[in-house]
Amino acid sequence: MITLTDIHKTFDGKPILRGVNLTLPQGQSTVVIGASGSGKSVLMRSILGLVTPDSGTITHQDAPLNPQAFLNDFGMLFQGAALFDSLPIWQNVAFRLLRQMPKPRARAIALQKLARVGLDADVADRLPATLSGGMQKRAGLARAIATDPSVIFFDEPTTGLDPIMARTINTLIRDIVSETNATTLTITHDMTTVHSIADQVALLDKGKIRWHGTPAQMATATDDKLQAFLFSGS
Amino acid sequence: MIYLAVLGRVVLGTLGALGRVTIFAFSAIVHIFRPPLYVGQFLTSLVQIGWLSLPVVGLTALFTGGALVMQIYAGGARFNAQAVVPQIVAIGMVRELGPVLVGLMVAARVTAAIAAEIATMKVTEQLDALITLSTDPMRYLTVPRVLAALLVVPLLVAVGDVIGIMGGYIVATGSLGFNPTAYLRNTVDFLEPLDIASSLIKGAAFGMIAAIMGCYFGMNADRGARGVGRATKSAVEAAAVLILAANFVLTALIFAL
Numbered sequence: 001m002i003t004l005t006d007i008h009k010t011f012d013g014k015p016i017l018r019g020v021n022l023t024l025p026q027g028q029s030t031v032v033i034g035a036s037g038s039g040k041s042v043l044m045r046s047i048l049g050l051v052t053p054d055s056g057t058i059t060h061q062d063a064p065l066n067p068q069a070f071l072n073d074f075g076m077l078f079q080g081a082a083l084f085d086s087l088p089i090w091q092n093v094a095f096r097l098l099r100q101m102p103k104p105r106a107r108a109i110a111l112q113k114l115a116r117v118g119l120d121a122d123v124a125d126r127l128p129a130t131l132s133g134g135m136q137k138r139a140g141l142a143r144a145i146a147t148d149p150s151v152i153f154f155d156e157p158t159t160g161l162d163p164i165m166a167r168t169i170n171t172l173i174r175d176i177v178s179e180t181n182a183t184t185l186t187i188t189h190d191m192t193t194v195h196s197i198a199d200q201v202a203l204l205d206k207g208k209i210r211w212h213g214t215p216a217q218m219a220t221a222t223d224d225k226l227q228a229f230l231f232s233g234s
Numbered sequence: 235m236i237y238l239a240v241l242g243r244v245v246l247g248t249l250g251a252l253g254r255v256t257i258f259a260f261s262a263i264v265h266i267f268r269p270p271l272y273v274g275q276f277l278t279s280l281v282q283i284g285w286l287s288l289p290v291v292g293l294t295a296l297f298t299g300g301a302l303v304m305q306i307y308a309g310g311a312r313f314n315a316q317a318v319v320p321q322i323v324a325i326g327m328v329r330e331l332g333p334v335l336v337g338l339m340v341a342a343r344v345t346a347a348i349a350a351e352i353a354t355m356k357v358t359e360q361l362d363a364l365i366t367l368s369t370d371p372m373r374y375l376t377v378p379r380v381l382a383a384l385l386v387v388p389l390l391v392a393v394g395d396v397i398g399i400m401g402g403y404i405v406a407t408g409s410l411g412f413n414p415t416a417y418l419r420n421t422v423d424f425l426e427p428l429d430i431a432s433s434l435i436k437g438a439a440f441g442m443i444a445a446i447m448g449c450y451f452g453m454n455a456d457r458g459a460r461g462v463g464r465a466t467k468s469a470v471e472a473a474a475v476l477i478l479a480a481n482f483v484l485t486a487l488i489f490a491l
């Protein structure tokens with residue numbers, strides 16, 4: 001379980017997070033929605049230590065979250081996949097594995113993860129730049145799950161993909177989340193992502209969690225900001 | 235008053251930036267001495283910085299050596315001192331022009347390439363991805379490049395020195411009537427170990443400056459494609475200016491004290 005309490009963050013005098021409280025329950029899938037620029041990525045980066053909050057506390061299993069230890073059992077799919085340009089796909093996927101085991105074994109696991117996300121073995125030796133956006137997302141997903149981490153983050157997994165590819169990625173994430181029993185945090189403004197993977201939904205608005213509940217509760221919620229978000233089609 | 239305030243802000247901003255660069259450089263150098271080294275990254279950097287810079291370094295040195303001989307010959311002729319051309323060319327090349335030209339070429343080629351590559355990684359979240367994979371960008375990206383530059387730029391300078399002298403030799407013996415054997419003997423006999431050591435020391439310092447500036451500005455790039463362009467430009471400017479400043483300081487330290 002990861003708990004954020006009263007997180008504040010200001011950039012250049014502009015408050016982005018203004019007292020965020022959020023709990024990511026163990027083994028569950030939490031999805032944070034919110035308008036573009038509302039601070040979803042800043043929130044996620046705060047947990048990873050990539051952004052240092054001005055105030056507030058973050059705990060993991062009831063102890064203060066230590067990013068270094070936390071990241072050892074963690075995987076992430078970045079918005080643009082963020083594959084390393086200079087490494088072939090399999091080495092991207094096996095990046096962490098290559099430090100833990102001999103090369104052939106790391107490669108074997110990488111190929112298995114690539115297959116899991118629907119990529120053929122013949123992409124393994126290609127460079128990321130030679131793959132389409134959708135294939136890069138798949139490879140990024142394979143990298144995120146390479147070590148079977150117990151915490152996985154997804155930053156806008158379907159943004160920039162065509163609807164068919166978006167559905168494929170949503171399905172993959174849903175299956176992986178249910179297979180692995182990992183604790184996951186997803187940020188998105190794609191409602192199909194919410195409906196396909198969320199156990200819990202939180203709406204970030206004006207630097208605070210404005211509403212949170214289950215997808216079922218969301219359907220009957222009366223919060224005007226949530227309604228506006230649901231119907232804006234963003 | 236407004237001018238004073240602006241001036242103050244500019245001065246403070248510059249000092250702050252200098253401080254951050256200094257801290258970064260210090261940290262990079264400290265990390266060089268702490269294993270582990272990412273060997274693959276290091277070997278790639280050796281090839282990128284050393285081997286692939288050879289053509290531009292060689293051509294620059296060749297033309298400069300040739301031009302230098304003509305200038306010194308013409309200047310020397312005013313005092314009937316044409317005989318010292320080989321010696322002056324050797325000193326000018328080894329002590330000064332070899333390291334400075336190679337340093338500036340490395341700043342143009344290597345600093346720009348490093349800054350653009352790392353800035354692109356920053357903009358596309360690859361640096362964040364590295365961190366989430368428990369890998370320190372300082373160790374994975376900066377150290378291999380700085381160490382490679384530190385080791386290989388002195389060799390580039392040595393190559394530049396030799397090719398520059400050969401450029402002079404070609405012009406001197408080909409069109410100015412110098413005796414080939416005498417020219418080479420004069421060059422070799424005249425150069426002292428300190429001349430050569432200074433050349434290599436300058437090369438090491440300039441190589442480090444070039445790599446560190448590329449890494450620093452790359453890692454601190456602003457977001458977006460414009461961030462990459464701006465980081466590259468700033469990195470090359472900073473590297474070139476710092477190399478020339480370091481050249482002045484090193485020359486004073488080595489030869490004037």
Ligand SMILES: Nc1ncnc2c1ncn2[C@@H]1O[C@H](COP(=O)(O)OP(=O)(O)O)[C@@H](O)[C@H]1O
Pocket residue numbers: 011012016034035036037038039040041042043
């Ligand atoms: N490192 C940073 N420096 C300055 N401003 C930032 C930084 N990171 C994010 N911001 C600002 O914070 C706001 C929220 O950004 P972000 O979290 O990326 O939004 P989103 O909800 O779309 O993920 C934006 O206005 C952005 O410009």
Ligand SMILES: [Mg+2]
Pocket residue numbers: 040041042156
């Ligand atoms: Mg975002």
